[in-house]
Amino acid sequence: MSASEYQPLFPRITKCQHLIAAKDLLEQRRFSLLTDALGKINAELSQVPCPTTAAAHTHTKTLISPHDVARRCPQVFQFLTDWCGDAYLQYTSDPRLLFTTGISLQVRPDQHRWRPFPTLSGGQQAVATLALAFAMQAAFPSPFYFFDEAGLECRLSILSTSLSLPLRRWMLHSTH
Numbered sequence: 001m002s003a004s005e006y007q008p009l010f011p012r013i014t015k016c017q018h019l020i021a022a023k024d025l026l027e028q029r030r031f032s033l034l035t036d037a038l039g040k041i042n043a044e045l046s047q048v049p050c051p052t053t054a055a056a057h058t059h060t061k062t063l064i065s066p067h068d069v070a071r072r073c074p075q076v077f078q079f080l081t082d083w084c085g086d087a088y089l090q091y092t093s094d095p096r097l098l099f100t101t102g103i104s105l106q107v108r109p110d111q112h113r114w115r116p117f118p119t120l121s122g123g124q125q126a127v128a129t130l131a132l133a134f135a136m137q138a139a140f141p142s143p144f145y146f147f148d149e150a151g152l153e154c155r156l157s158i159l160s161t162s163l164s165l166p167l168r169r170w171m172l173h174s175t176h
Helices: 003-047 053-063 066-080 095-101 122-139 149-153 158-174
Strands: 086-091 103-108
Touching: 066 086, 066 103, 066 122, 086 122, 103 122
Parallel strands: none
Antiparallel strands: 086 103
């Protein structure tokens, strides 16, 4: 192409350059506004007082009480397995360490040896998950829970599924 053929394109090229410059300027302005807003939020958050250790300990103690869940979990698991299995929660007794050490679910399906939750089969994990969820529901009633039935119940045996339905009805009536 010769220079004369490029001549009609120069106004378009110039317009595109102006649009790109305007877009860059707009992005810089948005970035500046966002940075200012985040700075203000950070300043406001730094003014919020942090709870003292004693207050945080009291708050943790009232919100987290795994003892009730731990007491109910074996009963629910045994009910779901038609009294053939067992389960218990293992956790620290110090509520300040509960979030750092965590809670582990130990299960003995069909009177076999005790096994941690991650080593169970899919169906055994589904039953243990239901037992834990129902134990939590019994300890801390909530008006509703959502279960992905396709993901959870497809891994349950027919016996476990048939036992979970009466348990759900009982849980429904016991929370009202």
